[in-house]
Amino acid sequence: MQIPVVLLFLGLLTVPGRSQNAATEQNSATDGANAGEVEEEDPFYKSPVNKLAAAVSNFGYDLYRQQSSRTATANVLLSPFSLATALSGLSLGAGERTEDVISRALFYDLLNKAEVHNTYKDLLTRVTGPEKSMKSASRIILEKRLRVKPGFHSQLEKSYKMRLRALSGNTQLDLQEINNWVRQQTKGRIMRFMKDMPTDVSILLAGAAHFKGTWKTKFDTKKTALQDFHLDEDRTVKVSMMSDPKAILRYGFDSELNCKIAQLPLTEGISAMFFLPTKVTQNMTLIEESLTSEFVHDVDKELKTVHAVLSLPKLKLNYEEALGSTIKETRLQSLFTSPDFTKISAKPIKLSHVQHKAILELSEDGERSTPNPGVNAARLTFPIEYHVDRPFLLVLRDDTTGTLLFIGKILDPRSV
Template identity: 65%
Template sequence: MMKTLMAFLWAVAFMGSSSSQNTAGAEEPLPGPDATGATAVEEEDPFFKVPVNKLAAAVSNFGYDLYRQKSSESPTANVLLSPLSVATALSALSLGAEQRTESTIHRALYYDLITNPDIHSTYKELLASVTASQKNLKSASRIVLEKKLRIKSGFFTLLEKSYGTKPRILTGNNRIDLQEMNNWVQAQTKGKIARSSRDLPSDISILLFSVAHFKGQWVTKFDSRKTSLQDFQLDEDRTIRVPMMSDPKATLRYGFDSDLNCKIAQLPLSGSMSIIFFLPVRVTQNLTLIEESLTSEFVHDIDRELKTIQAVLTVPKIKLTHDGEITETVKQLKLQSLFDAPDFSKITGKPLKLTQVEHRAAFEWNEDGTGMAPSPQPARLTFSLDYHLNKPFIFVLRDTDTGALLFIGKILDPRGP
């Protein structure tokens, strides 16, 4: 489906209330997803000619698939995922797979659409880029294996070389194993994610564990004195009061998609990251139309087409967490065979199959920022624009250097979890 992004600078918009409408005069066509939900990488775009960027696009498309599936399972609840950490666990696991099982994983990660003779070395470069100290992202993945296994040295070496991690062999003592897992999470996230008291399953063959934490630092911080309780419309009939950060003269990048009937805004974060917000014009908890459009290429094109403007901005303070398994969600991404009869003989001589996929994630933003950094001068406006995230919306946290999808959320209620 062809998407049309309406640039605000050429528009006449009336957006003062949640039911306001936008019209526009200049149209820029954006490529949409094909019948499979993915868009072929545009080879003519120099951005995607860089191997690490091309790989980031592939695993991000897996991330959008993962998000869509999770969202369809939770249509009336918030969704928070760090898809890159899940993709990393699967990519690392493929090192231990024979050809048939490896191909299954690689297709889910869209590796079959890229030409890269050394995907895992490129993945190492990608991880180094997105977890650089200035990015404030903590992300890690781990392969946990059943007790008393003898691991082949080749798998051990490859895993540590490309992903900087070692497989964990369970002791069989649930208390000790859970304590060790919690200690690992604390170490990887610098204590930012709370310990879990949930027991590990007793029949683990392979457990994939991914964890991620991010606290956004705005390039231009909000004035905490302007934060106040304001209305957030849960749906057409229910309104709650939540802390809203405000900036009456915010500089942001903006566009309007007429096909999605959606107002799109992007705010910069420190460390070459940005958040893109997708806000439907009408109050609705059904965000399926927007969700179905999301691919790496579509979001990349949005990033190129948005125009810098000045607006009256309100954003709810956010602190969301996810702690639980996403096994059934992963199975639906054409990965059921990993749980049935895979071939992981490069790991060990004993038959193994994927038992469970665990994911812990925490994401927050408040008024904090790096300062009042200079921004590009917005076009002169003859009227003001209001952009109020005061109803259900989707956000995408993206690394602007590589294009990697780092976090994605569906916010139906800013109060969490």
């Protein structure tokens, strides 16, 4: 595969767009086939954990696109990993036909399926271990008094450390138990997962996540001030904006997507990647359609470390949504109609509800007051200015595995 070239021109670092990469890869594949060559795999994906992370993250990008298209004029914030975990666990109870449906949605068809669940256990440890700030909770909740086969119980706990919950039939007690469980799993970060208990539950997938990020380099609180955020061409609101006139970040400009990309490091091997359209009126659909694990990984490799004048809004985002209708519009639609979950119970059951809650906080907090002196940043003739003062996309990922942790479309940072 031909390696994309990064060009430095008038202070802008240009990274190739997705279609450019696709065309390059297609041409390279054709040339390689003609020459009898085999395309070399990116070393990053030689790790089974990283391959699995890419697969479940691609499910996350698909889910985000579907939800964003349903709410075109509203903010979206998802932590798809929590739902992918519940869904992957659910596949342990599926018959061959239904397991195949889930595997395709999670992109497991390109993996060694025999090793998926053992590998997932390793991935969970790396991404959501007890020492991590990322707190995630995933659960499968079943209809009241359902008799569950013991083999499913043990497999689920072994690979996913997940315990089933069968409803009691007492709505208030069931709601209280679920909320208490999420509160416990997130170490008190999420106090209430659901407002109300849905009716007619057969299978409810629950996914919750909380992350309060700590930057590698903190922002000076004295420089935080109310500044303009442009909702569109005509409307402007004041938001609390963090600033650093001497920031060091990783940067690139995608001419095809017409957006500036900046990546800022957080502690614990997590990074925040901002996709900022050049115009406030620009439709972000093209950027959204480009997002895949492979695309984001390629962008990450191409970004260059530079000095920049930086400003971005403080974020405290809380997103709670029933995603059943969204998932019904994906390739998982058959799980809601006539699935085969006979490995869970002899009684016919089906997916009926998907509940999600994501909380993300990014403030001035950081590990150190000044950048690491060992970081070498390019000094450009024209200093780069990166002001997140208009609608943007945000991707939080685990750098070691490439796992998508959070993804958001922020049209108005005052609330989600």
